[in-house]
Amino acid sequence: MKFWINFRRGFNMTKNAARMVLFLFVLNLLFALILAVPMYHSLKDSFGSSDVGEKMTEGFDILWWHEFQDQSEGLETTFTPFIIGKGSILNNLEMLVQMKLFSLPPVVLVFGIAYIILQTFLAGGILTTFSRKKQEFTLESFLRGAGRHFPRFFLLLLLSWLFFFGLAGNLNLWFGSVVAKTAENALSEIAPFYLSLVFSALILFLILLIKMIFDYARIILAADGERNTLRALGNAIRFVIKNPGATLSLFYAIFAVHLAVTVVYILLKELVPETQATGILIAFVIQQLFIFAVVGIRCWLYAGEIALYRYIPSDL
Amino acid sequence: MLRSIFPLGILLFGTLGAFPAVSEEALCDQIASYTMNVRLDPEKHLISGTEYLSWTNTSEKEAGELWFHLYWNAFQNNQSTFFQERARDGIPPPDFSIDDWGYCRIGSIRLVSHETKQEFDLTPFLEFRQPDDANVFDQTVAAVELPESLEPGESITLKIDFSARVPRPVSRTGVYRETYFIAQWFPKIGVYQNGNWNCHQYHAYSEYFADYGTYDVRITLPSSYVAGATGKRLEKKANSDGTTTHRFIQHSVHDFAWTASPYYLEFTEEFEFAPGKRTEITLLLQPYHRRLKDRYINAVKHAVRQASVRYGSYPYATITCVDPAYNSRSGGMEYPAFFTGGAHFLDRPGTGRPEGVTIHEFGHGYFYALVGSNEFENAWLDEGLTSFLDSEIYYAAYGEPFLFRRYFGIPVLFKDVTIPIELEDSSLISQWRRTWNMDRIQRYSWKFMNKESYVTNAYFKPELMLRTLQRYMGKEAFAAMIKEYSETWWFKHPRPEDFYAAVSRHAGEDMSWFLDQFIYKSEKLDYAVGSIRNAPRQALSGWLDGVFRQREPGLPEDPIYESEVTVRRLGGVRIPVEIQIFFEDGRETTITWDGQYRWKRYAFSGPAKIEKVLVDPDFKLVLDTNRTNNSRTLKAPKLAPLKWTSNWMLWLQHALEFLNLFGG
Secondary structure (H helix, E strand, C coil), X not given: CHHHHHHHHHHXXXXXXXXXXXXXXXXXXHHHHHHHHHXXXXXXXXXXXXXXXXXXXXXCCHHHHHHHHHHCCHHHHXXXXXXXXXXXXXXXXXXXXXXXXXXXXXXXXXXXXXXXXXXXXXXXXXXXXXXXXXXXXXXXXXXXXXXXXXXXXXXXXXXXXXXXXXXXXXXXXXXXXXXXXXXXXXXXXXXXHHHHHHXXXXXXXXXXXXXXXXXXXXXXXXXXXCXXXXXXXHHHHHHHHHCHHHXXXXXXXXXXXXXXXXXXXXXXXXXXXXXXHHHHHHHHHHHHHHHHHHHHHHHHHHHHHHHHHXXXXXXX | CHHHHHHHHHHHHCCCCCCCCCCCCCCCCCCEEEEEEEEEECCCCEEEEEEEEEEECCCCCCEEEEEEECHHHHHCCCCCHHHHHHHHCCCCCCCCXXXXXXXXXXXXXXXXXXXXXXXXXXXXXXXXXXXXXXXXCCCCEEEEEEEEEECCCCEEEEEEEEEEECCCCCCCCEEECCEEEECCCCCEECEEECCEEECCCCCCCCCCCCCCEEEEEEEEEECCCXXXXXXXXXXXXXXXXXXXXXXXXXXXXXXXXXXEECCCEXXXXXXXXXXXXXXXXXXXXXXXXXXXXXXXHHHHHHHHHHHHHHHCCCCCCEEEEECCCCCXXXXXXXXXXXXXXXXXXXXXXXXXXXXXHHHHXXXXXXXXXXXXXXXXCCHHHHHHHHHHHHHHHHHHHHCCCEEEEEECCEEEEXXXXXXXXXXXXXXXXXXXXXXXXXXXXXXXXXXCCCHHHHHHHHHHHHHHHHHHHHHHHCHHHHHHHHHHHHHHCCCCXXXXXXXXXXXXXXXXXXXXXXXXXXXXXXXXXXXXXXEEEEEECCCCCEEECCEEECCCCCCCCCCCEEEEEEEEECCCCCCCEEEEEEECCCCEEEEEECCXXXXXXXXXXXXXXXXXXXXXXXXXXXXXXXXXXHEEECCCCCHHHHHHHHHHHHHHHHHXXXXXXXXX
16 A cells, blocks of 8 residues: 555654654744743742642642633733643644634734744755655755745745635634524534534644645655746645545544544643652653654654655656 | 412302312412413414413502513513613624514403402503613503502402513523423513512513412413423313313412423422422423433432522422523523523533533522512522522532533543632632622612623622621521521512621621622722741840940841731721731641731741741632732742643644644
């Protein structure tokens, strides 16, 4: 099976580029630390020298949190008990599928956009590394590749936003109105619930499909040497249409790995009591290993897609 | 004399079968009794029929006219007071077609029987009144002048032909698909007190007020409909035209509501809630909530069992709990011996749904139904006490519920976080914190600043006040007080001063200083630790009595510390508050501050420093808007901000990777 061969190839290529994965993970960590510092200070100031600090070490003081929430602004509004454990994952999934990005506080939204642009830049480096025979990672060649492809990748980014927010975003709104209309005349909450669930799955599928197509567009630009962005996009669409089984199977196989890793993380996190310094440190390490795995899976996807793209004879 | 209306009624109406063979003794004077025979036309959504109203003037003044509520006229046009007040809160009137509006119309009203008066057609003298806001488009109150005044103690019987069009659901009542929930649906006489009619218009944020009596109601419905109502079903008679007439009866209540739908699943069981005390529980359940049946019934059982101990033995023969239909807007509402819950088909145990709302609405059976609180003028005497009751019973029965949130409609529990009773539905204190300076508790319901203020001051602030009062008085004294208040005012109409009297009696002191601050004022309650200061005692250095002394440098081996703690009152509410002080050597002491002045300083000398101070350590002052400033410690743990920043950072890092889907 094409997808299985390239699923394994992609994993091996990622393994060979472990230093690159580590570099990307460190960037994610450093980026997050920029906002984590003010959040730390907000929490520290709020706990002050009260005994809330004791209570929040032992567990979660929801009385304190309501006070905090009632006076929080901006970044602080993102601190909720729903970020604990599985809540983080579910919050982000909901944000993605229900396209609630613009409900994020402006500072986080701007930060997120900056991260996206940074990753667009870095994608050139990732694809350059994976395009090589042995996936050697040196910072210099990585950044050179990133810089070389960035203008066209940035254009692709803007085009992808047309698809994401124009197509998927409007479809999401339309789905919402269909669900609301159904709910108006429904005999019970069940039909609108399932309809909403189906629509959410469709939106997720659409978002992932758009992402996959643009991945191949980037691959065509970086690995094939195509210089025309629009032609690369057109070729990517044709490639996916001609090879739906292989492309979707590869994508969802790696997505399944992502899901499995997420479940393992949630289960492991729940086992670690964070009432002492040791527990907090262990939990932090588990968290970072999870993010490292997520970054690695992202790279694995690119590697697998390059491998698949090269594996299938091109008639584009 | 009023109880004798029964034999009198039987004498007068024996041929009409208007009054029942009552199987139980009435529990109080039957002031406003209704015998109704109505028919539902499901094609036109129309209820039509006749009510015989037997009413007694219980005031000490004569009554020259009679006032009626016609609540459903609030739904007859978009300019009613009800819709205008909602519009002020940003809820526009609905865009109804001609078939969606509701109304309640009196066809005729006749004085049909009186010992000394003649029969008289009062219909030409019926006119609408707007006692609250002079809104001429509002026809929810009507009055009719009597040909002769009714003396104190005299009774009158009226025959009222009426029709009521069932509206599309807006609030609490209506028809959705084939499910009817019918409340406040008939011409209902107001309350005559001290020579005045207490009969307010239907407001957006108020509920109801009426006198007690017997309701004997025959409702003719399509035979496929399952029906439930206030009271016991005495009879169910199939008619030859495909309809069935259901007859329900209940004495000693001040309202009658009913529901009918072809979809209800009906479950009934006898329940012994105390030795020798039984009631019949009926659950009308939506088919898609079948798996919630036992949870609903168990919640009712917990409620009736505990409420009977705490607030008086439940006196009615029946309890009917209705699982409201989707979109019916009838959920979470109370009527005597009949109430609606509210559930979602995925509701999980431990979240408080549907148990919490079930217990709450049953609880209204005490402070709205048995204690005839005036929900227009003193909403808190019902909603506040009921909110307190439901949390006491829920938490005793089920413990603290888990925090939960719906993702894609699926409830996900966060079992590491439970909701303490002080927060109950999680928004209690937050809403109080946001709205404390808008209004005070005691206000006519429609005169609050907005809906949020009404909810805070009718429900949340009174509940928090009662919890604070409970902890101030002590649980036993408070429990005795509330039971006595409840049982004393069954079938009567208490005022705030009656509640004050009960509290003061059991507190052993005049408690108006406490209650006034919450009920008649809108002040914040906030006590805080101001500062902690520890300093080693200094030996004398300098001149004294002509002798110069030079202090030795450095600290003595076993220094004595001069320590001070300053506590502050940051809000307007003044209430005694406990201060607990912990020393580094393990000693602790608790002081009570009268909380009157803006601050107080306490000084200590001893071998150890003050390590920690807690203001209100036992969380008696539940209304304190800021509990974080109630404590201060010299050894603030450093781990908490690190721990939670780390957890938050995971969310952010993961979110950034998700956002990557939209980019590289």
